[in-house]
Amino acid sequence: MNPLPTFPRQSTVSPTDYRHLIEATLAATVQCRSEKLPLVETSGRVLAQDLRALRSVPHFDNSQMDGYALTALGAARDDRTFIVGADVPAGSDARDLPIRDDIAYPIMTGAPLPAGYDAVVPVERSRVLTGEQDAAGFAQRGGQIDLPRAAFGDFVRRVGEDIEAGELLATAGCPITSALIGALASQGIGSLKVRSSPRVVLITGGDEITLDTEAAPESGKILDANGPMLCALAGADGAETQRVAIGDSVEQLVGVLTRLVLTWRPDFMITSGGISHGKYEVVRLALTAMMETKDARVQAERTWFGHVAQQPGGPQGLSLLRATSQEQDGSAHLVPVISLPGNPVSTLVSYVELVRPALAQLTGRVAPQPRHGVLALAEGEELQAPEGKTQYRRARLERVFESDGTVRTLLTPDPLTGSHLLHRAATAQVLVQLDPGVTYRSGDVAFYLPL
Template structure:
């Protein structure tokens, strides 16, 4: 099959702009990601994405109830000139309040959340009452008298359906569920909710130079990309399986076949092995697939090339067949440098996962802080680390202020850990203090980005 961008085959294309590559990935991978939903208990639904619109099954509140601890009055009793009344039986929250006498001279002590007795329309808070006889706590006891001020019907009463009407759309599909959403579902008697199934992502990191040994041998490095991608994906709600690989292409394909059976991934992410070196394991594995010598896996399509950006230029996109009628398996090859991996995840993978769940990530813009001046690179969009903070004007409005890291090295993972944003620098552009730049959140859970 052919990979396409805007319905046109990309055969022969070796470079894209960042925006073109993001579109290329979404157009070719989204159709092969799963669309199933699953049912989970609402206690485990926070952060999950609602699969279907949720409509109110009933009015809420379901019955008129008291907003305060106080005394319930009839309509006529609200404004009558004589303000002294006989006290009836207590009406507690959770009681049925049925079978009670209705009288314009009789008021009932009602507690917050208790149903109003039939025929009663208003509540006077107990702190505004003056008991004229024996009391229990601050309330007059049943059979005694109490003086109440004038009030109006509906005062301190939560009417039926004042929060929600039956049939009302309460939560739209594709909404990331918050604790308050789950409380709303519980209030309507929902113990479970239908959410998008969690995506299963296989993360491949390593190479012969990567080791898990405590003491580093000469020429070896530790794996930073595995934990990085694992935590980012899990923060986005995915299930992950992380496998360390070598530079052996045949071994990579054997591992992939095994994990396909054990884990059943919906998406593969790998870091490294996609550039122009001799030991580019992902590229070499695709080369083996092209020969047809590997059983159980088939190459449906692949592209390796460059995105006109810094860092994170080398990229790869692969679609694998599994020798049966299952959907093709999407595979994104990310660059191996940890900061380049982070940048590609932020710019490509995160928007892909958001689109899959029906979420639109907002475009964000901020003002460049003093005293910076930034010049863009020739022919490449640059993504620079930055700190973004919210600043408030005297009139209460707010804006984002961006302080851009002066150092640009893509290997500077420590400096990336201090940043909370990526700033987009367009090719050959010049930005002075106060200029508007687009920025992308870093080290921030995707859910908080959408709120």
């Protein structure tokens, strides 16, 4: 693992610096594990072992087309009249068929090439001279056909054309795609060692949150949107999640953090809300209290609460919990706590922009990279980020196909920017990045991140 990074001393950091801090913290504290799974259950996971081909694929020469198999001399001889031999269907054994330059064997796609035969002429290029012709265009056995010349190897799939036995098939760290699963299945590989999913605790709540979704919330109460949203986000990004609801009790949260670190042993935690400067900012108060607690099995080794120069998602926090083993060696492990702001859109933006890249680093996946599109604004409309901050605006994305074959990506930002407008975020596809000090007009290029 990498050395622990230094936490900031200043109260405000840039989005880029803070994203790198989260990535470096997780890289320094999370141990990569692996597990063995049946091949069919590994889609979307990341390979944890190098694999070499057990056998060549194809492992026998076979036909690429429905047609007639010819010897090398038969394919090139002047006399283009051939006697039709026995059918060679897929799955048959064609090794003991007679080898003659004037015999053409009807061969089906994927069927083994008869021994001594080196080319295939597609059936649609043949002409029946004598004998019956079936619905597929083949002449009956013993009939005569006319075939055009062919070159050695025409329409033949050779042994090892895809991969040869012993060749490197896949390397540790590569994503397991559907195509790779197919390639591994063709090798007879039935199980794989893959990277284990990072274990992530998601903590949301507060006394104003109710979890009873069957009834309308009481006056002053709201339903928890952030918990299910974070579960969906982290789960889709390859994490194994456990969701925990809390109130405004500092003592309760300290107990929850301690219990989870000691029993479930998460790789890291994500909290949402409770990190500002009010009287009831339970996350900040609890983690600060854990800094001051002595001789506890789980303590906060360091914390940082401040602002990231972005909107929304300015308030942020990052902490390290140290859990001491009860064993005599007193060994310890560290659990990062990433504390996001509580407004739903702030939580969403912070996860996409700050947390997702770090989680991708752990899982071996590729985090979506910023792309660029063209802003589609009303005539005379201008956009500017708040002074000194990077702004992320919800936006709709549309791809327009031009007559010259090019494709334009049009970005239409939401005119409303409130961090509580979660439904408007649900109808957007991307976050448009507006850099500080830049005035954007219709037709200007801007970066965006997929939601």
